[in-house]
Structure formats: structure tokens, C-alpha cells
Amino acid sequence: MTSRAALPPEPSVALREVLAFDDGGSLRLLLAPAGRDIGVRGVAVGDEGPARSLDGCLVLVTGAPASSPAAAAPVREAARRGASGVVLRAVEGVAAAPQVLAAAEEAGVALLTRAEWADWTDAAALLRSALACARAGADDGAAGRMGPGGPESLSALAAAVAEYTGGSITIEDTRLRVLAHSATGPDADVLRRSTILGGRVPEWRVAELRRSGMLRTLWTSRDVIHRAADAEGPERLIIAVRSGPEVLGSIWVAGDGRPLRPDAPDALRRAAEVAAPLLVRHRLRESGAARRSEVALRGLLYGDGDARTHAWSLGLSPDAACAVVVAEPLAAAPAPGDRTLDVAALQAATYRPSVRVLRDGDRLLVLLPVDAGPDRGAAALARELAGQAQDAGVLAGAGPVAAGAAGVRDSYDEALLVVRVLRERAAMGGAQRSADAAGVGPSLDVARILDAARPVWEAGRGPVHELVRADLAAGGELVRSLAAYLDASGDVARAASRLVVHPNTLRYRLRRARERFGVDLEDPDTRLLVTLAVRLSG
The missing domain is CATH 3.30.70 (Alpha-Beta Plaits)
Structure with missing residues (x-):
């Protein structure tokens, strides 16, 4: 297996640039001893293990909040392992502990807090998407404009993707609600028009996508999905927008009376990278x-x-x-x-x-x-x-x-x-x-009865209780034999076959239950109690 150290390091992104993506206010920078232009290479969770290098990472410390002096120790540990910054949980209305601020200042690492209304998944998704988007913006290519210096909203992104693909665009969340779309041409199909006017994919269409397996394919695929033109609509390209393993939404491209461009799939892949932080922002605004x-x-x-x-x-x-x-x-x-x-x-x-x-x-x-x-x-x-x-x-x-x-x-x-x-x-x-x-x-009723009977059984005593407790402690062979016998309605041959033992072996076990514990399965009440006991014992 290739070690982490053997992989080429990710290019760093200035902390200032990463935080520029957080217009929802989920993160707050408390101090930056080395300045806001300190480089960030990745995002890590503080409890991922002592062996992992944190060089250039923003570390999410999920334990003690910033208001607790105990958070000073993980701040120092993250700095010792090369972290560029630490993110702690904020407690509303409570300031960061002086010990924590002093630890970050002395170690020279940036200290941030995560708003209470956000969670760690939100914070990680935002930071990872911001890093990916910033790096994508530095790449060359047809969709190079679609970075932090390009579209600043989903609507601008939809317009840019339409230009690069030659199709009509809708950007949707995971509930298939339309968050943004490009201009609609005169040749737009009926489905696109009804989707935009209704603000979401029509229910009949969603049902069709579910039945065909298209939705499951979309949510599990990591590449562009192509649907050829047919009698029901034009050619379409679709891609899920992700932040790591998390699905944030999707981008749909539809041919508008003309073929899509040959490099449209490449443009769509780049657009999905750029859309990730924008969709994270949208999600955080609704958080x-x-x-x-x-x-x-x-x-x-x-x-x-x-x-x-x-x-x-x-x-x-x-x-x-x-x-x-x-x-x-x-x-x-x-x-x-x-x-x-x-x-x-x-x-x-x-x-x-x-x-x-x-x-x-x-x-x-x-x-x-x-x-x-x-x-x-x-x-x-x-x-x-x-x-x-x-x-x-x-x-x-x-x-x-x-x-x-x-x-x-x-x-x-x-x-x-x-x-x-x-x-x-x-x-x-x-x-x-x-x-x-x-x-x-x-x-279902049997499960309800067993739930109701459990406290009565656990508080009881007698021969059946003694048999079950003693036998389960010894491995449960007798309890399993009783269960098979009762399930077979007293048919020794059938029960023995299910247990894969000789019928005489089963008869011996039943006789032992009667002679050692005084449990006589010929008695109806005893038989009922044993039936409940073996079911309750699992």
C-alpha cells in the first residue's frame, strides 16, 4: 500500500481564500499568529490517530469546545504535528478560554470556531469544497473561468456551463429542487419548462427516474451520465455534485435543439467541482x-x-x-x-x-x-x-x-x-x-407480547428460570433443543433433524430437563412458559 508520505503533497491555499467561501458564517477566525495568508493543504479530524501527519491541515477538534481549558492540549498537539490551524466548537454566548487562545498564540497556529448551528459535517464539507474549488480555479482548460475568480453564484455558474456545453442547464439539490438554471431557448423541451416553472422536477418524472434506477445511478456515480435523445426528450448529460463522499446536488445539461459540444462532459466535470462550495454555501444558509x-x-x-x-x-x-x-x-x-x-x-x-x-x-x-x-x-x-x-x-x-x-x-x-x-x-x-x-x-403481535412479558419473566423464579439461566451459562444446548422441539410441535424426529442430532439424543436432553430441573413439557402451563422463555432468551 502506498504511504501518505509517498504521495505528492497537495498545493496549499491561503487561509484567507478558504474562508472567503464561508459567506454563511459557520466559521469564525479568532486569531492567526502567522497571518491570514498561511497555507492550508487539507482538512483532518483531530482523533484520526497519532501516526498521521497534519502538515498544513486545518484540524477539526471534535472534543472539548473552545470555551473549555481542556481544548488547549489538542491545539498544542495539532501544532506539534504540523497543522496550520485548528477548528473548535463554539458555545453560544461563551468566549474562548484564555488558556486555549494562549496555546494557539504560542504554537503559531490559526484558531477558528464552528458555529453551534452548524455541525462537523457542514464544516468539513465547506472547507474541503473551498480547497477543491480554489485549486480548480488555478487549472487551465476550457472551463478555467469556473473557479473562485469566476462565477460567484449558482446562476452565474449555470450560465457559464451552458456556454461551455452548448446546452440548457439546471442545478438542483438532492430533493430535485431547482436552485439555478440557464436561459431557456425557444426549442426547450416541455420537461425542462415545467421543471423550471414548478421550481422542482415534476413528481411524475421523479417517479419515472426512481423506477428506471436513474436516481440510484446518479447518487452513486462519480462521473458524467449520458442519456441519448429519444422520442420523449433531447440528449442529456447529468453529474452529481459531491464534497468528498457526500452528495450535495446535481447538474443537468439538455440539448436545446442542437447537439451538445464534444467536450461537454469535461466541462461538466469541472463545473461539478466548482459547484460544490456554492452548494455547501446554499446548504449552510438554510442550516x-x-x-x-x-x-x-x-x-x-x-x-x-x-x-x-x-x-x-x-x-x-x-x-x-x-x-x-x-x-x-x-x-x-x-x-x-x-x-x-x-x-x-x-x-x-x-x-x-x-x-x-x-x-x-x-x-x-x-x-x-x-x-x-x-x-x-x-x-x-x-x-x-x-x-x-x-x-x-x-x-x-x-x-x-x-x-x-x-x-x-x-x-x-x-x-x-x-x-x-x-x-x-x-x-x-x-x-x-x-x-x-x-x-x-x-x-408483530408476538413481538409486542414478548416485550410486555419480558419484565415479568426477568423478575420471576422457578424451575424454568433455573433451567434457562444454568443452560445459557453452559452454552445453551438444552435451550436450543427445547426451542426446536416446541417449534416442531413435539415431533421428535423433525426437531432432531433440524438440530442435526439423533432422535435418541434429543429424547435424552428432554428427559434431562425433566429430571434435573423438574421441567415437564407435558404440562400445558410449563410448555407455554418454556416457549416464552426460549423466545425471550433469543
Whole structure:
């Protein structure tokens, strides 16, 4: 493997130039002992390991905030390893600790703080996009103007891309809302006109893109996608705009009654690099409202606070019917860098304009407003989310339609329970990856009963409790044998086959349960208690 030291160093960019991209005010420079023209080569996270060189990096210290004296130590450590600056979390209304300011001054590193309303993902995306854009601006080529000294807005960028590609341009966010577009010619197709007039891609078109797999291809591709002209529209080029692994939006080029230029794909690649910081800026400008919406959505789903107030904060009527969809990775521990749920989140966000999406760790929560009457949209969305990442493995459960905001928590709880049932079935070799209550049948009620019975079981005592505790401590062979016997409705031969043992071996184990622990499976109450016990023990 090639070491980091063996790679050619990235060209540095002046700190002043990097911060010029932050017109949303998410970063604040507290001091710069070496001046604002100090070079920045990259962005690093402070806890990425002691072996990594931080030469020329802006280091994001995610631990103690700037107001804590404890932040002085990571500032000194970053400086010792060659960092040009350190970014700490700000606490609103609280000044940076004097010890921290003194540490940065003595070490000669720039000290910045990250606004409370932004998060570390926002800060990293902004800084990395600014560096990429500044470097792109130094390159030669047909699209060389599309750098920090060129377009300063998405509208200017759209006009420049139209010039270099010979087509009509729309720049869209991940919800397929139009953020900017070039001038529309007289030969523009109907889809482009309706997209611009409506401010977003029409729902029927979004549904078509989902069904064809085009959206999933767009969100996962890192290069230009080409769609040839057909009876439904002109030739199109599309590219996702990224900041590192994060998708920020997309740029679409449509032929306007004439062929696109031969070098249009190259111009589009350069445009995507330039668009990244502009889209980050756009996102940061919306961050305050986005944070408030996230708090409201979290409160509505988890039942914290007043549900009606949360609904109004989300722009929804408190009496509007809605349902919840929960999606989780099939793997208990997804691989580092796994973007499966990120792609699912993009798919969910484009399902309907009114959808609200919350990523909570390794779980995706989707609030789906229902227009009127009973709606199977939640189950359909669950199928789509599971189907979009079938290879990686996603489990998606749909909750019932709630009559209003007060019922959202119940819909969430049921969707979560459906996912749990799907996970248990997957562990037994089942292939089902999405469902609603009807799709998992009685298993949903069994899961509820087990949850209700668990505290009673854990507080109890007696022969069955003694058997389960003692056997699980010894490896659980007897508990597994009892489970197989009960699942086979008392058929010893079938249960033994499932356990891959001789029937006499199973009979011996059942006899041992009766003789050693006094557990007689001929007694109906004992049999019921053992059934619950083996299910609760997993």
C-alpha cells in the first residue's frame, strides 16, 4: 500500500481564500499568529490517530469546545504535528478560554470556531469544497473561468456551463429542487419548462427516474451520465455534485435543439467541482431552519414535547394524516464508509415533496404525509428503500397511517417493530426485506407480547428460570433443543433433524430437563412458559 508520505503533497491555499467561501458564517477566525495568508493543504479530524501527519491541515477538534481549558492540549498537539490551524466548537454566548487562545498564540497556529448551528459535517464539507474549488480555479482548460475568480453564484455558474456545453442547464439539490438554471431557448423541451416553472422536477418524472434506477445511478456515480435523445426528450448529460463522499446536488445539461459540444462532459466535470462550495454555501444558509426542522422532526417521532407544535414547525397541519417508515442496514455493523443509508435517504427525500427524513445513527426515519384516505404509500416506500440497496442489504418497515401528529409516535414504534421482525427472520435465512404490519402477520403481535412479558419473566423464579439461566451459562444446548422441539410441535424426529442430532439424543436432553430441573413439557402451563422463555432468551 502506498504511504501518505509517498504521495505528492497537495498545493496549499491561503487561509484567507478558504474562508472567503464561508459567506454563511459557520466559521469564525479568532486569531492567526502567522497571518491570514498561511497555507492550508487539507482538512483532518483531530482523533484520526497519532501516526498521521497534519502538515498544513486545518484540524477539526471534535472534543472539548473552545470555551473549555481542556481544548488547549489538542491545539498544542495539532501544532506539534504540523497543522496550520485548528477548528473548535463554539458555545453560544461563551468566549474562548484564555488558556486555549494562549496555546494557539504560542504554537503559531490559526484558531477558528464552528458555529453551534452548524455541525462537523457542514464544516468539513465547506472547507474541503473551498480547497477543491480554489485549486480548480488555478487549472487551465476550457472551463478555467469556473473557479473562485469566476462565477460567484449558482446562476452565474449555470450560465457559464451552458456556454461551455452548448446546452440548457439546471442545478438542483438532492430533493430535485431547482436552485439555478440557464436561459431557456425557444426549442426547450416541455420537461425542462415545467421543471423550471414548478421550481422542482415534476413528481411524475421523479417517479419515472426512481423506477428506471436513474436516481440510484446518479447518487452513486462519480462521473458524467449520458442519456441519448429519444422520442420523449433531447440528449442529456447529468453529474452529481459531491464534497468528498457526500452528495450535495446535481447538474443537468439538455440539448436545446442542437447537439451538445464534444467536450461537454469535461466541462461538466469541472463545473461539478466548482459547484460544490456554492452548494455547501446554499446548504449552510438554510442550516438554521434545517436544524429547527430536525429538532421538530425528532420530537415528533420520539414523542418528546408537543406534537402539534412540532408539526407546525415542519410546515405540516397537526391534523394531517401521515405514516412513518424506518430503514436499517441488514448488517449489524456496517463496514466503514458504507453509504447505503445515505443513498436511501436521497431516495426517500425525492419520494414526495412533503417527505421529511431524519438520519439517526444507523437508522433512517422517514415521515410520509398522506394526502387523503387510506394510503399504501408507506409500504411502497419501504419496498423501494429495501430494493434500492438490495446487494448491501436494507431492512425497511412501514408503520400505520396516523390520523394526525399525535399518532406519529405510535406509527414509528410499529415501523421499528416491523424492522425487528424482519431482522429476526433474516437471521433464520428469510429473504423478506420490507413489510408493513400485514406483511409480517402474527409475528408483530408476538413481538409486542414478548416485550410486555419480558419484565415479568426477568423478575420471576422457578424451575424454568433455573433451567434457562444454568443452560445459557453452559452454552445453551438444552435451550436450543427445547426451542426446536416446541417449534416442531413435539415431533421428535423433525426437531432432531433440524438440530442435526439423533432422535435418541434429543429424547435424552428432554428427559434431562425433566429430571434435573423438574421441567415437564407435558404440562400445558410449563410448555407455554418454556416457549416464552426460549423466545425471550433469543
